[in-house]
Amino acid sequence: MLSLSSVTKRYGDVTALDRLSVTVPDDAYVSLLGASGSGKTTLLRVIAGFEEPDGGTVTHDGRRLDGVAPHRRGIGFVFQNFALFPHLSVADNVAFGLRYREDNPVRDAAELKKRVADVIHLVGLEGLETRKVTAISGGQRQRVALARTLVTEPRLVLLDEPLGALDANLRERMCDELRAIRERLKVTFLHVTGSETEALLMGDTVAVLSAGSIAQIGPASSLFSAPRSADVARHLNAYNVLSGRVRKGGFEGAGGRFPLPGELPVRDGAPVEIALRFDRISVAPAGKGAAGGASIPARFIASEFTGASVLSFFRLDDGTLLQVVAHLSGPAPRSFTKDELYDLSFNPQDVIPFTERAA
Amino acid sequence: MEARVLKPVLGVYCAAFILFLYGPMIILAILSFQGPGGGPQFPIIEWSTYWYQHLLGMTPPGRISRLPIGDSLLRSLTLALMTTVVSTVLGVITAQGFRARFKASGVVFYLVILGMIVPGVLVGLGMALLTNMLGIDRSWWGTAFVLHVVYTFPFAFLVMLAIFNRFDRSVEEASLSLGVSPVQTFRRVTFPMIFPGVLSAMLFSFTLSYDEFSRTLFTSGRQLTLPLTIYGTFSVEIYPNIFAFGVLTTLFSFTLLLIYALLMLRAVRSAQSFKGQEEAE
Numbered sequence: 001m002l003s004l005s006s007v008t009k010r011y012g013d014v015t016a017l018d019r020l021s022v023t024v025p026d027d028a029y030v031s032l033l034g035a036s037g038s039g040k041t042t043l044l045r046v047i048a049g050f051e052e053p054d055g056g057t058v059t060h061d062g063r064r065l066d067g068v069a070p071h072r073r074g075i076g077f078v079f080q081n082f083a084l085f086p087h088l089s090v091a092d093n094v095a096f097g098l099r100y101r102e103d104n105p106v107r108d109a110a111e112l113k114k115r116v117a118d119v120i121h122l123v124g125l126e127g128l129e130t131r132k133v134t135a136i137s138g139g140q141r142q143r144v145a146l147a148r149t150l151v152t153e154p155r156l157v158l159l160d161e162p163l164g165a166l167d168a169n170l171r172e173r174m175c176d177e178l179r180a181i182r183e184r185l186k187v188t189f190l191h192v193t194g195s196e197t198e199a200l201l202m203g204d205t206v207a208v209l210s211a212g213s214i215a216q217i218g219p220a221s222s223l224f225s226a227p228r229s230a231d232v233a234r235h236l237n238a239y240n241v242l243s244g245r246v247r248k249g250g251f252e253g254a255g256g257r258f259p260l261p262g263e264l265p266v267r268d269g270a271p272v273e274i275a276l277r278f279d280r281i282s283v284a285p286a287g288k289g290a291a292g293g294a295s296i297p298a299r300f301i302a303s304e305f306t307g308a309s310v311l312s313f314f315r316l317d318d319g320t321l322l323q324v325v326a327h328l329s330g331p332a333p334r335s336f337t338k339d340e341l342y343d344l345s346f347n348p349q350d351v352i353p354f355t356e357r358a359a
Numbered sequence: 360m361e362a363r364v365l366k367p368v369l370g371v372y373c374a375a376f377i378l379f380l381y382g383p384m385i386i387l388a389i390l391s392f393q394g395p396g397g398g399p400q401f402p403i404i405e406w407s408t409y410w411y412q413h414l415l416g417m418t419p420p421g422r423i424s425r426l427p428i429g430d431s432l433l434r435s436l437t438l439a440l441m442t443t444v445v446s447t448v449l450g451v452i453t454a455q456g457f458r459a460r461f462k463a464s465g466v467v468f469y470l471v472i473l474g475m476i477v478p479g480v481l482v483g484l485g486m487a488l489l490t491n492m493l494g495i496d497r498s499w500w501g502t503a504f505v506l507h508v509v510y511t512f513p514f515a516f517l518v519m520l521a522i523f524n525r526f527d528r529s530v531e532e533a534s535l536s537l538g539v540s541p542v543q544t545f546r547r548v549t550f551p552m553i554f555p556g557v558l559s560a561m562l563f564s565f566t567l568s569y570d571e572f573s574r575t576l577f578t579s580g581r582q583l584t585l586p587l588t589i590y591g592t593f594s595v596e597i598y599p600n601i602f603a604f605g606v607l608t609t610l611f612s613f614t615l616l617l618i619y620a621l622l623m624l625r626a627v628r629s630a631q632s633f634k635g636q637e638e639a640e
Binding site for chain 1: 527529530532533534535536537538539540541543544547548551552
């Protein structure tokens with residue numbers, strides 16, 4: 001089990017990690033979602049020991065890690081750019097750690113050969129052993145990087161945007177393989193990514209990193225359906241976030257007024273942010289919004305066809321942008337006229353209010 | 360101007376430039392094949408390899424004494440080799456140190472660079488005065504050697520600095536994360552990857568030292584290095600044997616360059632630099 005407590009890291013005036021605390025369980029796939037600049041790479045580098053924190057502690061299986069040299073931490077690291085040894089062949093890249101590590105290097109040639117062959121088989125690189133790592137494809141390099149780390153049998157592997165350098169369909173295949181390999185080896189993967197789909201797809205547990213600390217951590221499905229802050233909702237890229245004030249237990253703001261579900265623990269007039277899922281909104285011509293629900297008037301801007309669904313953009317009077325997703329498996333979506341006014345209707349029960357950090 | 364005109368003009372200019380560059384060497388090479396009775400100028404009385412034989416002591420002793428270069432050649436080669444090793448090691452270590460920002464790194468940088476900027480005559484003279492004051496004997500392997508290192512170390516340092524500038528640190532971090540110690544990481548990862556740069560630094564150091572005149576002039580003491588010996592023969596009378604020797608040294612230098620090129624080619628082939636990994640960023 002890896003646990004970080006109150007870890008702080010500053011670069012000059014910039015605080016990359018701000019009293020961050022998180023616990024990563026054993027034998028789990030944890031994905032860490034964060035926008036660029038949220039400190040996610042810094043977090044991995046602090047855990048691996050390439051950077052020392054300015055405050056806080058890092059412990060792994062009960063052993064204090066901060067202050068320990070990187071090569072004595074026993075934590076694997078897979079780099080975004082793979083960072084393969086360009087002067088070595090595929091097999092020598094994989095054998096590198098076993099051969100040269102300080103602690104318990106493998107000196108027996110036969111054992112070395114067998115362990116390298118095993119892991120090369122595990123990641124599916126058979127036949128490429130003698131190739132130069134400069135003479136193989138991006139996906140194969142990714143496998144070499146993974147094999148090189150896994151062969152040393154770390155209990156915890158940090159993956160820094162490991163799929164970022166791959167093209168789309170390769171990325172999907174690697175996703176499945178990463179999960180399968182991890183389950184077979186029973187190690188912990190901490191996978192950092194800027195893509196919410198990747199984070200939700202990969203992680204048994206998803207943590208959202210925002211402004212240098214963990215905004216929320218939980219199982220992928222519950223995190224997706226119940227974000228605990230507007231920040232998390234924004235990171236998931238599936239929610240419209242509107243800000244306004246509380247009026248008589250309801251919402252009043254740019255989109256007009258509508259009731260909010262449940263009891264709010266704040267007084268009248270307090271600031272509130274609400275999140276509304278892209279796919280929980282239906283669009284009707286102005287004045288024809290579904291009765292019984294809430295509805296916001298907005299002007300249509302543009303649509304994006306993304307394959308299985310259509311993403312439409314609307315603008316409120318005050319300039320706030322709203323997104324609506326219509327899945328093509330449902331009733332065929334109408335096409336809309338640019339700059340025309342429409343009613344965006346939704347069930348007020350689907351609205352998630354955040355009163356805490358709204359300003 | 361149109362490319363049609365520009366291209367031939369530039370071509371002629373380039374050819375003239377190269378001719379100007381190598382002209383003196385070509386003249387020297389031609390004159391080295393002068394006959395036994397000829398002097399160090401045109402016309403060539405008779406084509407022969409007499410002066411090469413004279414240089415190597417294969418002619419019967421005659422009126423013209425042999426070039427006294429045997430010992431000084433050996434001294435110069437030894438000195439250049441010593442300088443190469445020390446300067447390159449220092450250059451690699453210093454450049455490695457400069458990879459991490461440290462306090463006063465700017466000042467240290469200029470202090471190192473000073474060694475190649477300060478006029479050689481001044482440094483040489485200063486060293487001579489200093490050793491006089493301190494009562495230290497001057498020698499090619501002592502005082503001159505120190506100045507050779509002071510002079511060539513900045514070159515080696517700059518070469519290595521440029522190499523490290525483009526070095527992808529994550530490769531070293533990858534090695535550390537596999538449990539390999541920093542010393543082993545340098546030996547197994549960093550050094551093989553910077554080896555082409557190390558070769559360049561060695562070549563710089565060797566040629567600069569082998570050729571050094573002004574610093575050595577004041578500090579080598581009684582035993583002279585090759586450039587000083589050759590200069591010394593000028594004050595008596597010049598015979599074509601000096602040209603023959605010039606041709607032989609040039610050939611030696613080319614051999615060094617050829618070895619360098621071959622080693623470089625091998626290193627670059629095996630490392631293919633970081634191509635493909637940078638694409639990923």
